[in-house]
Amino acid sequence: MSDTDDDHEQVVDEVIETIAGSANEIRRGLVGRREDADAENPSGETQAEADVWADDLLADRISSIDGVCQYASEERRETIDCGDDDGLSVGVDPLDGSSNLKSNNTMGTVFGIYDEPLPAPGTALVASGWILYGPITTMALARDGTVKKYELTSDDRTLVDDDVVLPEDPLVYGFGGRVPDWHADFEAFVREVESDDSLKLRYGGAMIGDVNQVLTYGGIFAYPALEDAPRGKLRLQFEGNPIAHLIETAGGSSSDGTRSILEVKPDELHDRVPLHVGNDELIDRLEDVLE
Numbered sequence: 001m002s003d004t005d006d007d008h009e010q011v012v013d014e015v016i017e018t019i020a021g022s023a024n025e026i027r028r029g030l031v032g033r034r035e036d037a038d039a040e041n042p043s044g045e046t047q048a049e050a051d052v053w054a055d056d057l058l059a060d061r062i063s064s065i066d067g068v069c070q071y072a073s074e075e076r077r078e079t080i081d082c083g084d085d086d087g088l089s090v091g092v093d094p095l096d097g098s099s100n101l102k103s104n105n106t107m108g109t110v111f112g113i114y115d116e117p118l119p120a121p122g123t124a125l126v127a128s129g130w131i132l133y134g135p136i137t138t139m140a141l142a143r144d145g146t147v148k149k150y151e152l153t154s155d156d157r158t159l160v161d162d163d164v165v166l167p168e169d170p171l172v173y174g175f176g177g178r179v180p181d182w183h184a185d186f187e188a189f190v191r192e193v194e195s196d197d198s199l200k201l202r203y204g205g206a207m208i209g210d211v212n213q214v215l216t217y218g219g220i221f222a223y224p225a226l227e228d229a230p231r232g233k234l235r236l237q238f239e240g241n242p243i244a245h246l247i248e249t250a251g252g253s254s255s256d257g258t259r260s261i262l263e264v265k266p267d268e269l270h271d272r273v274p275l276h277v278g279n280d281e282l283i284d285r286l287e288d289v290l291e
Contacts, residue, residue, distance in 0.1 A: 008115065011067030011088050012127050012143070015113055018061050019092075020139055023131045023152045026054050026095070026109065030133075034101045042077045042270045043235065048101055051075050054094035054109070062090050072118045072269060074238045079118055079269065088126070089114040093238040096130075097206025108132045108208030112242035119269045122241035122262030129246060130208045140164065140215060142249035147215075166252045167218035170279045174203035174210040176223035177233070186224045189289040193220070193282075207234070211243055211277060215250060220278030220286070225257060232256075232274035236266050240273040253283035257290045 033050040041047050055075040063071040063080045069087030072079040073094055090113055097107040109131040116124040129141040137152040138160075147164040150157045173193050182190070193199060202213045207223065214221045225232050234240050244254030244261035254261040255276045264273055276286055 007067060008088060008126065011065065012113055014065050015062060015068065015088070015090055015111075016127065016129070016141065016143075017157075018065065019058070019109065019111055019129075019131065020150070020152055020157050021155055022057060022061060023109065023133075023137055023139065024154060026057065026131075027133050027137060029053055029057070030101065030107075041075050043074070043272075047075060048095070048098040050101055051095050051098050055092075058092055058094050058109075062092070070118055072237065074235050074270075077270075089116065089118045089120065091118055091237040091242070093235070096208045096239065100204075100206045106132065106134050106204055106206045106209035108206065108212075110208060110239055110242050112237070112245065119237055119266035119271065121265055122236075122245055122260075125241060125245045125262075128242035128249075130212070130242070132208055132212050134209065134212075138212075140212065140246060142246040145249060147246060147250040164215065164250050166215065166247070166250050166279055168279075169198075170218040170220065170282060171198070171200060172202040172213050172217045172219035173199050173278075174201065174213070174219075174221050176203070176205075176207070176210075177226050177229075181226040181228055183225060183227065185289050186222075189286055192285075192289075207239065207243075211247070214252075214278050215247065218279050220276065220282040222276040222278075222286070223274070224276065225274040229272070231272040234273060234275045236261070236264060236271045236273040237269060240264070240275050243275065243277060247277040251280075252278055253280045255283050255287055258287060 037047045070079045070089040093110040113127040114124045127143040139150045149161040
């Protein structure tokens with residue numbers, strides 16, 4: 001391993017520790033920040049007070065790490081350039097599912113660590129992961145070809161599974177977007193999935209909770225291209241790439257409808273992408289239908 005590679009490994013360690021160490025503080029900080037802020041994110045969505053607060057907290061901590069050259073998030077229009085041109089870039093969705101705050105449902109934090117300036121393709125990821133604020137705060141982490149799962153309590157990170165793989169027999173499915181806005185070929189695929197009585201609907205409206213069910217039980221999650229949103233809803237840098245990287249590392253597949261999401265070349269920082277992730281067989285069937 002070269003000195004540069006070794007330095008990057010240390011930076012990855014520190015970024016992961018910073019995000020994991022901030023998780024319970026973010027969770028506690030949701031109290032009193034459940035209302036909408038008087039602002040929109042770059043995608044035109046109304047921000048919650050908690051969105052802005054979590055983004056500011058992570059931006060301050062991650063951009064202060066030596067060896068990080070960029071911090072970017074779903075909540076800010078431009079990257080924070082940290083001055084280290086040879087460093088790593090970090091893309092974050094600070095609070096995925098923040099619309100669930102008012103109803104007190106599941107949310108998460110999604111992150112990707114890239115070895116190229118942003119926007120970058122998913123092939124540039126060196127690590128990815130998500131924090132799930134469920135009954136227990138957990139972290140799923142893809143790095144060096146393996147997915148690990150941790151429980152996060154106070155400042156401690158406890159390893160609970162050192163080699164997470166998608167179960168071979170899929171169990172759950174969930175699909176986002178309004179049914180009237182689905183394309184006919186995608187709706188046909190959904191009806192086929194729904195007719196399989198070995199699969200169970202699991203959809204909570206917070207993507208990380210839904211994707212984490214696929215990681216745990218096997219199955220498929222999709223937020224497809226829509227009639228009024230042909231490039232889908234989810235952001236490539238902050239959601240699509242990290243989720244695809246983690247699911248693929250765990251032995252599953254990702255697709256934008258025709259290819260792995262990791263192969264999608266971004267044009268802009270806030271590019272969107274149709275996202276479909278899950279067991280290989282289900283994603284292969286989906287692509288056959290969408291062709």
